[in-house]
Amino acid sequence: MRKSWYTLLLVLSCVTFSNAQGNAEYKAKLKQMFEASGSEKSYKVAIEQMFTMFKQQKTTVPDSIWKQFEGEFLKTSLDDLVEMLEPVYVKSLTQDDLQQLIAFYETPVGKKYASKTPIIMQESMQVGQQWGRKIAMEFQEKLKAKGY
Structure with missing residues (x-):
């Protein structure tokens, strides 16, 4: 045991x-x-x-x-x-x-992507904010059209 x-x-x-x-x-x-x-x-x-x-x-x-x-x-x-x-x-x-x-x-393209990622992320965040505002406005308009 x-x-x-x-x-x-x-x-x-x-x-x-x-x-x-x-x-x-x-x-x-x-x-x-x-x-x-x-x-x-x-x-x-x-x-x-x-x-x-x-x-x-x-x-x-x-x-x-x-x-x-x-x-x-x-x-x-x-x-x-x-x-x-x-x-x-x-x-x-x-x-x-x-x-x-x-x-x-x-690889060369991997190194390029890695070096550009911070810029891409920063600009993407700005575009994402604009996109979010656009969707929010459309959503509010649709709710308003339905009487809400």
Whole structure:
């Protein structure tokens, strides 16, 4: 009986270790994909924008403190984000999928797309807002026509 418990414990330990190792490999690949796709740069820009906002709110904090904090957050935040996003990505993309995306982003067109994505996203958000306003107006007109 005791031997069975040891065997079960050994098997569970191996499974846990292999899953943890698989997660680490997946997270590393996910981080590599973020870097290749230019997402890492976008995240860094977002952090820099947050710090600009914080600086405006807390004007008594010396610049040296802001630089120290910003450096710390830029180093750790991507790792934190990968940790938080891994469950989201693992549901939809395999490690092989991530590798294929990385391969795409390493091509000339992939590099071009990665460099243009922030501009495309910014302009797309503006177009999306216009589209949303248009739909809202049409919806209101249709409700009004129906007497609501």
